[in-house]
Amino acid sequence: MIQKYYIDACIWRDFHENREDNFRPLGEWAFRFLRMIKENKFIVLYSNLTIDELSKDFNHKQIGEIFKIISEAGLLQKIELNKQQFQEATKLKKERNLPFGDCLHAIIARDNEAIMITRDIHFEEIQDIIKSYKPEDLI
Numbered sequence: 001m002i003q004k005y006y007i008d009a010c011i012w013r014d015f016h017e018n019r020e021d022n023f024r025p026l027g028e029w030a031f032r033f034l035r036m037i038k039e040n041k042f043i044v045l046y047s048n049l050t051i052d053e054l055s056k057d058f059n060h061k062q063i064g065e066i067f068k069i070i071s072e073a074g075l076l077q078k079i080e081l082n083k084q085q086f087q088e089a090t091k092l093k094k095e096r097n098l099p100f101g102d103c104l105h106a107i108i109a110r111d112n113e114a115i116m117i118t119r120d121i122h123f124e125e126i127q128d129i130i131k132s133y134k135p136e137d138l139i
Helices: 009-017 026-040 048-055 060-071 083-096 100-111 121-126
Strands: 004-007 043-046 076-078 115-117
Touching: 004 100, 009 026, 009 048, 009 060, 026 060, 048 060, 048 100, 060 076, 083 100, 083 121, 100 115, 100 121
Parallel strands: 004 043, 004 115, 043 076
Antiparallel strands: none
């Protein structure tokens, strides 16, 4: 079975903006992770939620450029969300006092048997839903 990854918007931003925080090369790690995916022909999943989050800072054309490293290799797959996922995310948000988007990302990754890639600290609180990794954990 081909490995699948669901990548949070913060990682795509790290890659595109070549971000750093103090001494950590977040952009470099994101690039190396995406290159590893491409070399191994793994699949990257994304959803409208990912697009919505990226749309806060980038236009449609820029988002296409961000995804290009994976899409040009034919390894990018859009997944559709369903009503049950929204309902479960709403319940999880209320129960754990977490952002709705993070809850929905976790559920999407779990339901699609994908590895969640993020550096968002909220995911530490939902490891029972989906175990998450940072790019540098896997390169």
